Amino acid sequence: MVCVPEPTTLHRRNLLAAGTAAVAAGLASPASAFETGQPGTEPNKPGTEPPKAGTKLPGYVAWKDADAFTVHSNQTLETKRGLADGVITPIDRLFIRNNVNPPGDAIVADRDAWRVEIAGVAKPATLTLADLKRLGLTSVATVLQCSGNGRRYMQDMLQPGQKISGTPWTVGAAGCVIWTGVPLKAVVESLGGPAPGARFVTGTGGEVLPPGLKPKDIVVERSVPLTTLDTVILAWEVNGAPIPLAHGGPLRMIVPGYSGVNNIKYVKTVALTEAETDAKIQAASYRMHGVGEKAAPSQPSIWEQPVRSWISVPLTGGPAGRTLVTGVAFGGLHAIAQVEVSADGGKTWTRAPFVGPDLGPYAWRVFALPIDLPAGTHVLASRATDAAGNVQPENTPPNGGGYSYNGWRGPAITLEVA
Amino acid sequence: MVCVPEPTTLHRRNLLAAGTAAVAAGLASPASAFETGQPGTEPNKPGTEPPKAGTKLPGYVAWKDADAFTVHSNQTLETKRGLADGVITPIDRLFIRNNVNPPGDAIVADRDAWRVEIAGVAKPATLTLADLKRLGLTSVATVLQCSGNGRRYMQDMLQPGQKISGTPWTVGAAGCVIWTGVPLKAVVESLGGPAPGARFVTGTGGEVLPPGLKPKDIVVERSVPLTTLDTVILAWEVNGAPIPLAHGGPLRMIVPGYSGVNNIKYVKTVALTEAETDAKIQAASYRMHGVGEKAAPSQPSIWEQPVRSWISVPLTGGPAGRTLVTGVAFGGLHAIAQVEVSADGGKTWTRAPFVGPDLGPYAWRVFALPIDLPAGTHVLASRATDAAGNVQPENTPPNGGGYSYNGWRGPAITLEVA
Numbered sequence: 001m002v003c004v005p006e007p008t009t010l011h012r013r014n015l016l017a018a019g020t021a022a023v024a025a026g027l028a029s030p031a032s033a034f035e036t037g038q039p040g041t042e043p044n045k046p047g048t049e050p051p052k053a054g055t056k057l058p059g060y061v062a063w064k065d066a067d068a069f070t071v072h073s074n075q076t077l078e079t080k081r082g083l084a085d086g087v088i089t090p091i092d093r094l095f096i097r098n099n100v101n102p103p104g105d106a107i108v109a110d111r112d113a114w115r116v117e118i119a120g121v122a123k124p125a126t127l128t129l130a131d132l133k134r135l136g137l138t139s140v141a142t143v144l145q146c147s148g149n150g151r152r153y154m155q156d157m158l159q160p161g162q163k164i165s166g167t168p169w170t171v172g173a174a175g176c177v178i179w180t181g182v183p184l185k186a187v188v189e190s191l192g193g194p195a196p197g198a199r200f201v202t203g204t205g206g207e208v209l210p211p212g213l214k215p216k217d218i219v220v221e222r223s224v225p226l227t228t229l230d231t232v233i234l235a236w237e238v239n240g241a242p243i244p245l246a247h248g249g250p251l252r253m254i255v256p257g258y259s260g261v262n263n264i265k266y267v268k269t270v271a272l273t274e275a276e277t278d279a280k281i282q283a284a285s286y287r288m289h290g291v292g293e294k295a296a297p298s299q300p301s302i303w304e305q306p307v308r309s310w311i312s313v314p315l316t317g318g319p320a321g322r323t324l325v326t327g328v329a330f331g332g333l334h335a336i337a338q339v340e341v342s343a344d345g346g347k348t349w350t351r352a353p354f355v356g357p358d359l360g361p362y363a364w365r366v367f368a369l370p371i372d373l374p375a376g377t378h379v380l381a382s383r384a385t386d387a388a389g390n391v392q393p394e395n396t397p398p399n400g401g402g403y404s405y406n407g408w409r410g411p412a413i414t415l416e417v418a
Numbered sequence: 419m420v421c422v423p424e425p426t427t428l429h430r431r432n433l434l435a436a437g438t439a440a441v442a443a444g445l446a447s448p449a450s451a452f453e454t455g456q457p458g459t460e461p462n463k464p465g466t467e468p469p470k471a472g473t474k475l476p477g478y479v480a481w482k483d484a485d486a487f488t489v490h491s492n493q494t495l496e497t498k499r500g501l502a503d504g505v506i507t508p509i510d511r512l513f514i515r516n517n518v519n520p521p522g523d524a525i526v527a528d529r530d531a532w533r534v535e536i537a538g539v540a541k542p543a544t545l546t547l548a549d550l551k552r553l554g555l556t557s558v559a560t561v562l563q564c565s566g567n568g569r570r571y572m573q574d575m576l577q578p579g580q581k582i583s584g585t586p587w588t589v590g591a592a593g594c595v596i597w598t599g600v601p602l603k604a605v606v607e608s609l610g611g612p613a614p615g616a617r618f619v620t621g622t623g624g625e626v627l628p629p630g631l632k633p634k635d636i637v638v639e640r641s642v643p644l645t646t647l648d649t650v651i652l653a654w655e656v657n658g659a660p661i662p663l664a665h666g667g668p669l670r671m672i673v674p675g676y677s678g679v680n681n682i683k684y685v686k687t688v689a690l691t692e693a694e695t696d697a698k699i700q701a702a703s704y705r706m707h708g709v710g711e712k713a714a715p716s717q718p719s720i721w722e723q724p725v726r727s728w729i730s731v732p733l734t735g736g737p738a739g740r741t742l743v744t745g746v747a748f749g750g751l752h753a754i755a756q757v758e759v760s761a762d763g764g765k766t767w768t769r770a771p772f773v774g775p776d777l778g779p780y781a782w783r784v785f786a787l788p789i790d791l792p793a794g795t796h797v798l799a800s801r802a803t804d805a806a807g808n809v810q811p812e813n814t815p816p817n818g819g820g821y822s823y824n825g826w827r828g829p830a831i832t833l834e835v836a
Contacts, residue, residue, distance in 0.1 A: 086557070092659075133731075133742065134788075136788075137742060138773045180774070357557060357596070360775045363775070
C-alpha cells in the first residue's frame with residue numbers, strides 16, 4: 001500500500017527543487033511532459049503541506065472561483081465534489097489539467113486571427129478562426145473529463161510495492177459544458193474531403209515547446225479514429241463565451257465522448273492521417289497496461305470514456321428522515337440510459353429519475369431520488385447504465401496509468417445519520 | 419416623432435438631480451417604482467452624454483463583463499447585440515433590470531437560511547432554502563426577457579406628440595439560462611395542496627421597501643395564473659452556480675415562458691390566491707393599453723412572452739460572398755417550431771436550420787443559415803413561428819408601456835456589402 005497524502009501536492013517550489021531542466025523549461029511535470037503512467041516518476045513527497053482551501057490560484061487561472069478547487073499543482077486543479085454537478089458546469093469551476101504550460105495570452109488578443117492548418121484533405125489549407133466561423137456553426141454539450149479522473153480509487157487498491165503515479169483525482173476532474181464551433185466535417189468538405197487512406201483525425205496543440213528537448217517527446221498531439229469526423233467540432237466558445245486560454249482558447253478540438261487529453265487545446269493543426277502520430281503522448285502514454293508495465297503502442301489507447309456516475313448530495317450525514325440523493329451520470333459514445341441508487345452499499349438498488357433538460361448523448365444527466373434514512377450508518381452509491389447496456393462495475397482493476405476508473409464503489413459515500 | 423438619444427441615459431447624477439425622495443430612498447426610477455408605461459414620467463434628457471463602452475459598472479454588478487453592456491442606468495444594463503446569443507447566456511453577460519434597488523448582500527451570506535413563506539395551501543408554512551432542497555430538484559432552461567425588450571422599436575414608430583417612457587431596449591434585455599430549484603408543485607403538495615378557490619400564484623419580492631411610501635405602490639408582487647403551478651420553480655442556482663444577488667439570489671421564482679417581471683427576485687412569499695394582487699406593479703402597470711392611456715386592471719397583464727427572434731451575426735457588412743447568418747428564436751409557452759431568414763427585407767424567406775442542443779420549450783434555439791451576399795445593400799431579418807402556429811408579425815403596434823414587441827422589422831439589419 002502506497003500512502004498518498006490527500007491532497008497530494010506538486011508545489012511549484014518542490015518541482016523546482018527537483019531541479020530538472022524540463023520544469024524550468026515550462027513542462028507541467030518534471031520527469032515527463034504528461035501523465036505517463038510510468039511508475040516512480042512523480043515527486044510526491046509525503047509530508048509536504050497540502051494547499052489550503054481557498055489557496056490563491058495560479059495566475060493564469062486567477063479568475064476562477066478559488067473556493068471551488070483543490071489545488072494539486074499549478075497545472076492540476078480539481079473541483080471540489082458537489083460544486084460542478086449541475087446540468088452544466090460553470091467555467092470558473094471547471095477543473096484544470098495541462099500536460100504542458102499554456103502559451104502566453106497573446107494568442108487570445110485577436111482570436112479571429114488564430115490560424116489552424118488543415119492537412120490530409122484534398123486541398124490542404126491554413127484557415128483563420130474568422131474563416132472557420134463562415135463555414136458552419138453548431139453546439140455540443142460534452143462531459144470533459146481527465147483520463148485519470150478517479151485514479152485515487154485505483155491508488156487505494158494497490159498491493160504493497162505497487163505504485164500508480166499521477167494526480168489522485170477522485171471525481172472532480174470532470175465537468176459538463178457546451179462547446180460552440182464548426183463541425184470538422186464541414187471544414188473537411190469545404191476542402192474537398194479526406195485524402196485517400198485517412199484513418200485517424202490527428203490534432204496538434206499550440207503549446208510553446210521548450211528548447212533542448214525532442215519535440216515529439218513534448219508535443220501534445222493526439223490521434224483518434226476517423227469515425228469521430230462525424231462529431232468533432234473546432235470550438236471557439238464554451239458555455240456561451242469565448243474559450244478561456246486556460247481551457248484551450250482561442251480554438252479547441254472537441255472530440256465528444258473521448259477523454260480530456262484527446263480534446264486538443266489551442267489547436268494549430270488538424271490532419272486526417274493514415275497512421276496514429278508517433279508523438280510520445282500518443283505512442284508511449286495514455287495506454288491501457290498493467291501496473292508496473294511500460295506503455296506501448298500495441299496497447300489500447302485512452303479514447304472513449306466509460307459509463308460513470310457519482311453522487312453530489314448528500315456528502316455528509318445529518319438528521320434522520322427524508323433526504324434527496326442527487327448526482328450525475330454519463331456514458332462515453334452512448335447516451336446514459338438509467339441510473340440506480342443504493343443506500344446499503346450495493347446490496348439493493350432503486351432506479352433514480354433524471355431531472356432537467358437532456359443536452360444530448362455526450363452530456364451528463366442529473367438524477368434525483370428521495371430516500372428515507374433512519375439513524376445509523378449508510379453507504380450511498382450510484383450505478384449507471386448506458387444505451388449500449390454497459391453497466392458500471394463495482395470496481396475497476398488498477399491499470400498502470402490509473403486511467404478510466406468507473407467503479408461505483410470508489411465514490412460511494414459513507415454517512416452517519418443521527 | 420420623439421427623438422430618443424441612443425443609448426438613453428439615466429445617470430445616477432441625473433436621477434438625484436431630479437430631486438425626488440423616491441430616488442434617495444432607493445427606487446430605481448424617480449417617478450415610479452417600476453416601468454409604469456405612464457407617459458411623461460421618465461427624465462430622459464436629450465443631450466446627456468451616454469456612458470462610454472467599457473464604462474465602469476454599478477458596484478453591485480461590478481463582477482460582470484463591462485465590455486458586454488450598454489449601461490442605460492444603474493438598474494438597466496443591456497447586453498450588446500451578439501454577445502448573449504449562444505445556446506446559453508453567461509451570467510456575466512446577462513442583462514440587468516431592477517424595479518427597486520436590490521437588497522444588501524447580507525441575504526446571500528447564508529443562502530440556506532433564506533426563508534420563504536408559502537401561503538394559500540392547506541398547511542401554510544415558512545420554509546428555509548435548506549428545507550426546499552429536500553423537497554425536490556429540477557432544472558429548466560428559460561428565456562429571461564424584460565417585458566420592454568424591443569421598446570425602442572415602438573418608440574421609433576410613434577407619431578408627433580406621442581411618447582412611450584421606459585428604457586429603449588432593442589434586443590439585449592434577454593438571455594437564455596438554466597435555472598435549478600424545486601418545482602413549486604412539489605412544495606405545494608408537501609403542504610397539503612392548494613387552498614380552495616386558488617386561481618393565481620402570487621410571488622412577493624424581498625426588496626427592502628423605502629420608508630415614507632405606501633408599500634403597495636412599491637412592492638414587487640406579481641400574480642400569474644394558477645396554470646403555471648405545473649411549471650414554476652423556486653430556483654437557487656442559475657447556469658450551475660448559486661444565483662447572484664443581482665439576479666434574485668438566494669431564491670427566485672421562475673415562471674417559464676412569462677416575461678421578466680413575473681420572475682420574482684429574492685422571493686419571500688409565494689401565495690396561491692383567489693385574486694390578483696392589488697400591488698401597483700400588477701394593477702396599474704405592466705398592462706396592455708394604448709399610447710397615452712393609463713394602465714388599469716381591466717387590461718391584459720404582461721404575462722406570456724410572444725414568439726420572437728433576431729439575428730446575431732452578421733451585424734455589419736463585409737466582403738461579398740458566403741456568410742453565415744445566425745441568431746436565436748423562442749416562443750413563450752410554446753416551443754419554437756421554425757425560423758426563416760430573409761436577405762431582401764422580407765420579400766422572400768428561407769427556412770434556417772436549428773443548431774445545437776434543444777434545452778426545452780422555454781429555451782431559445784440557435785439557428786444558422788449560410789447565404790451568398792453579392793455587393794450591394796441587403797436587409798437581413800428573421801421570422802419565427804411557434805408550435806401553436808403564432809408567427810412574428812412585421813411590426814407590433816406601439817402600446818403605452820412599450821411591452822412585448824415582437825416584430826421582425828425592428829431588429830432587421832441593413833448591411834452594405836462591398
